[in-house]
Structures are given as structure tokens and as C-alpha cells.
Amino acid sequence: MDKTQAVAGIGLFAGLGPKELAALAGIAEVRSYAKGQDIFFAGDKALGFFSVASGKVRIYQTSLAGKEHILHVFGPGEVFAEVAVFSGGVYPASAQALEDGDYLFFPRERFRRLLAEDPDLAMNMLGLLAVRLRQLVKKIEDLSLREVPARLAAHLLLLAAQSRKRVLSLDLPKGQLAAYLGTIPETLSRVLRRFSDEGIISLSGNGVEILDAARLERQAGGGGGGGGGGGAGVGAGVGGGGMPPAAGRG
Structure with a gap:
């Protein structure tokens, strides 16, 4: 996989220049998961976030009764588990590959250092969090109405x-x-x-x-x-x- 090309296709990094994209590619780790393979579980230590290069992933939570509730499905160019960048702690939900695919993993501490150096990247990250909040509000509305x-x-x-x-x-x-x-x-x-x-x-x-x-x-x-x-x-x-x-x- 060409990491720089893959990073350039991530919506979160839209508008960044070649230097910034190269820096992001430099910290990204390529990971591959088979269909049905778990990427992480709710409660696992949050060490970073992911982007889908190919394939699809589902984000879900499991109730005490064992019932799964799917929160999101993400495909190529989308990121998930980004809350780990700011909160650290643990992942609040689980992730599982829906197809064989490749992913980029961005370690939390190294990504935070890049955020501190690049205001445009920081603004993109805040924009993504705002989108996630709107999606959650929309889910609540749909649940009710x-x-x-x-x-x-x-x-x-x-x-x-x-x-x-x-x-x-x-x-x-x-x-x-x-x-x-x-x-x-x-x-x-x-x-x-x-x-x-x-x-x-x-x-x-x-x-x-x-x-x-x-x-x-x-x-x-x-x-x-x-x-x-x-x-x-x-x-x-x-x-x-x-x-x-x-x-x-x-």
C-alpha cells in the first residue's frame, strides 16, 4: 500500500499540503483484518484511531443481555475511534471487520504532536467531532420519531x-x-x-x-x-x- 496516497484519500485530511500528508503517512501503521475479525473491543485501552483503506468496518456495542447494537458502518476514506485522540482511556465501543481489508492506524501520542504543530489539521479534527455529534443527535431523533x-x-x-x-x-x-x-x-x-x-x-x-x-x-x-x-x-x-x-x- 502507498501510505501517502492512502492518507490523501482520507476525508479528515482534506485540504492539507504534501508536507503534512507525508508527516501523517510517516506515523501511520498498515494493518490488515479478515472478514469477521475483531479490531478492538469496548473497554480496550485506546492507543490511537483508524482509517479504512479498503473494506468495511462496523462499530457496535453489546448490551448486558448480549444483544448487539450497530452504531456505525464505515468504508474507505473514513476514520473511526477518533475519540481516542483526545480522551485516551478506553474505546467506548467495539469494532469488527465486515470484509477483508486494509487499515491505517494512527498512534495517539504521535498524532497529538502533529495536531499541536498544524492548526489546519486541528480544525479538521474538531469538524469531524462536530459531525459525529450531529450523527448521534440524528440517531436519537430517529429512535423517537x-x-x-x-x-x-x-x-x-x-x-x-x-x-x-x-x-x-x-x-x-x-x-x-x-x-x-x-x-x-x-x-x-x-x-x-x-x-x-x-x-x-x-x-x-x-x-x-x-x-x-x-x-x-x-x-x-x-x-x-x-x-x-x-x-x-x-x-x-x-x-x-x-x-x-x-x-x-x-
């Missing part, structure tokens, strides 16, 4: 905006996706079938094709109608601007 159909619709629109495609591969197995959306697999399957029956999406194995983005956006924006179940939100708001144009269906 949105039904399962609205959460699922927003999640599908987010995947479409990120991939610039209408034919999507679900980023989590259905059981984990249900937990992420704050519902149970049976309810998730029922809502997917309803969307399919109504001509909003088309289902094929683990794939979903968005057939009617406008109706999906209305589902995401409203209460979603009887889907039942409480739960967490999808993390970030979405709009119509990220959707690619519809392909001809013949």
Missing part, C-alpha cells in the same frame, strides 16, 4: 448516494441491518417485500434496485406508515441530489 419504513428508505438512499448507483448490494447481512435500523429481521423482510410489491424497489438475493427514487424519498421523509418497531436511525440525512439518473428498463 421514525418508523422502520422511513429508516430503511433513508438507508437505501444513503447507499445509492454513496455508490452513485441504483442497483445496490446491502452493506450488512439482513440480521445486522435489522439491528442497525433498530428492528428485527422479520420486520425488515416485511418492509422490503412491501417496497417491492409497491414497485419502489426490486429485490434479487442480497441486491436491491431502486425503481422509484421519488417514492423512496417520500418514505424516508415521512413517518413511513405502519412498519412497526422502534429503533435507531441511519446516521445521516439524504436528499435527492445524490441519486444517479434512472437507467432505461426496456
